[in-house]
Amino acid sequence: MTRTGSGRGHTRDDVVRTALHILDEYGLPDLTMRRLANALGVQPSALYWHFANKQNLLAELADRIVARAAADDPDSSWTTSVRAEAVALRDALLAYRDGAEVVAGTLALGLGSTMARDRFAAAVAAGGFDRETARRAAMALLHFVLGHVSYEQQRMQYDSVGVLADALPVGGADPTAEFTFGIDLIVAGLDSSRARR
Amino acid sequence: MTRTGSGRGHTRDDVVRTALHILDEYGLPDLTMRRLANALGVQPSALYWHFANKQNLLAELADRIVARAAADDPDSSWTTSVRAEAVALRDALLAYRDGAEVVAGTLALGLGSTMARDRFAAAVAAGGFDRETARRAAMALLHFVLGHVSYEQQRMQYDSVGVLADALPVGGADPTAEFTFGIDLIVAGLDSSRARR
DNA sequence: ACCTGAACACCGTTCAAGT
DNA sequence: ACCTGAACACCGTTCAAGT
Numbered sequence: 001m002t003r004t005g006s007g008r009g010h011t012r013d014d015v016v017r018t019a020l021h022i023l024d025e026y027g028l029p030d031l032t033m034r035r036l037a038n039a040l041g042v043q044p045s046a047l048y049w050h051f052a053n054k055q056n057l058l059a060e061l062a063d064r065i066v067a068r069a070a071a072d073d074p075d076s077s078w079t080t081s082v083r084a085e086a087v088a089l090r091d092a093l094l095a096y097r098d099g100a101e102v103v104a105g106t107l108a109l110g111l112g113s114t115m116a117r118d119r120f121a122a123a124v125a126a127g128g129f130d131r132e133t134a135r136r137a138a139m140a141l142l143h144f145v146l147g148h149v150s151y152e153q154q155r156m157q158y159d160s161v162g163v164l165a166d167a168l169p170v171g172g173a174d175p176t177a178e179f180t181f182g183i184d185l186i187v188a189g190l191d192s193s194r195a196r197r
Numbered sequence: 198m199t200r201t202g203s204g205r206g207h208t209r210d211d212v213v214r215t216a217l218h219i220l221d222e223y224g225l226p227d228l229t230m231r232r233l234a235n236a237l238g239v240q241p242s243a244l245y246w247h248f249a250n251k252q253n254l255l256a257e258l259a260d261r262i263v264a265r266a267a268a269d270d271p272d273s274s275w276t277t278s279v280r281a282e283a284v285a286l287r288d289a290l291l292a293y294r295d296g297a298e299v300v301a302g303t304l305a306l307g308l309g310s311t312m313a314r315d316r317f318a319a320a321v322a323a324g325g326f327d328r329e330t331a332r333r334a335a336m337a338l339l340h341f342v343l344g345h346v347s348y349e350q351q352r353m354q355y356d357s358v359g360v361l362a363d364a365l366p367v368g369g370a371d372p373t374a375e376f377t378f379g380i381d382l383i384v385a386g387l388d389s390s391r392a393r394r
Numbered sequence: 395a396c397c398t399g400a401a402c403a404c405c406g407t408t409c410a411a412g413t
Numbered sequence: 414a415c416c417t418g419a420a421c422a423c424c425g426t427t428c429a430a431g432t
Contacts, residue, residue, distance in 0.1 A: 008395080008396075008397095008432095009395065009396040009397070010396080010397095032423085032424065032425085033424080033425060033426085034423085034424070034425085042396090042397070042398090043397065043398055043399075044424095044425080044426085045397080045398070045399080045400095045426080045427075045428085046396070046397050046398075048425095048426070048427080049395080049396055049397070050396090053425080053426075054425065054426090104344070104347070107348060107351075108347075108348050108351035108352050108355060109351075109355060109360070132369070135369065136369065136375050136378045136379070137378075137382065139345075139348075139375060139379070140341060140345075140378070140379035140382055140383075142344070143340065143341050143343075143344030143345050143348065143379070144337060144340050144341050144344065146340075146344055147301070147339070147340030147341065147343055147344040148336075148337075148340050150301070150305075151304060151305050151340065154304075154305035154306075155305050158305060158306060163306070172329070172332065172333065178333050178336060181333045181334075181337065182333070182336070182337035182340070184386070185334065185337055185382075185383050185386035185387060185390070186337075186382050186383060186386055187386070188385070188386035188389045188390060189381070189382035189383055189384070189385035189386035189387075189389070190382060190386075191389070192385045192386070192388070192389045193382070193385060205413095205414080205415070205416095206414065206415040206416070207415080207416095229404085229405065229406085230405080230406060230407085231404085231405070231406085239415090239416070239417090240416070240417055240418075241406080241407085242407080242408075242409085242416080242417070242418080242419095243415070243416050243417075245406095245407070245408080246414080246415055246416070247415090250406080250407075251406065251407090
């Protein structure tokens with residue numbers, strides 16, 4: 001599967017694309033180096049020519065997943081553009097099975113997905129906030145988005161396997177509404193801190 | 198290690214306490230069933246008499262970690278009590294290595310840590326919000342806290358091993374200030390939605 | 395430039411059987 | 414009530430060597 005380029009062997013890009021395919025089809029727990037090697041028709045050890053370790057591969061996946069997020073609604077108020085950024089990121093994460101967990105898992109390493117934070121920071125900064133405030137707000141938004149979507153995706157998976165704790169219809173039935181609610185809370189918080197200046 | 202009760206063998210409680218000790222000492226990746234069995238002087242298979250699987254064990258750990266969070270500042274405004282709840286939860290998560298990840302990982306299952314959400318919901322509800330709003334706000338708070346502290350703890354671990362991406366002093370140097378900032382944002386957002394009614 | 399073969403040091407879980 | 418022994422079906426990673 002996925003042989004590109006003119007040379008004989010696989011490209012780093014081949015590996016990444018096959019990995020993304022496995023991720024989306026079978027989920028993060030099934031994305032093992034051995035399974036990936038198998039899908040490429042190659043020995044597991046071959047993967048270590050392309051990537052130093054699994055963590056680095058996952059960081060690359062995280063970058064590609066986040067890169068798909070495109071909000072771009074210029075000439076709109078900073079609040080609607082922050083909201084648009086959040087929705088676009090959520091959509092990008094939802095586009096791949098376990099997308100949020102992959103991104104969340106590599107965030108702390110500083111390897112993948114600096115992009116998401118930067119986009120949030122830029123959108124907030126357009127509201128006239130200083131750089132430090134924009135950075136902190138971006139992190140808060142990011143933590144909420146990653147937390148929410150991870151939760152959302154874990155639940156999808158769990159109740160497709162039917163393992164959800166019995167007495168728990170507790171979670172609201174409308175994830176999108178809950179997501180919007182959370183984002184609006186943070187945006188409103190920012191806006192009120194702006195008014196107070 | 199840790200033998201309690203009158204009978205011959207280990208208690209479920211012994212297992213949990215030993216697991217918590219390994220978690221705190223060596224971190225989540227090193228908390229394996231085999232290592233845990235070893236610490237108890239028992240075969241790995243013996244653990245499956247006490248717990249159906251590892252996931253259930255982790256859920257129990259999550260419950261214990263969260264249970265330590267005690268805010269209890271009665272007769273204070275709902276905003277300060279939400280803040281106190283958040284700080285107490287963060288402290289509880291920080292009390293064990295990888296505490297946030299353990300709790301975050303079992304949250305979606307509905308097994309462990311319903312307690313954290315309920316405490317937040319109660320604190321918010323004291324502000325006179327309807328139940329649905331309180332629930333959603335509680336989830337937003339929870340996602341932020343878990344995301345923030347997971348990030349915080351991952352970074353501690355990573356740069357103790359010296360694997361942090363080189364060009365990345367990007368993260369602010371004061372985690373507590375960033376945490377407070379995020380919580381204040383959400384609380385302010387809630388407060389402004391209250392004023393608008 | 396890209397991969398094989400073989401090994402090392404691990405995982406979680408099941409299940410019959412023991413005391 | 415609590416555990417053993419043995420097995421099953423896996424992991425990520427290293428490293429010399431091959432083409």
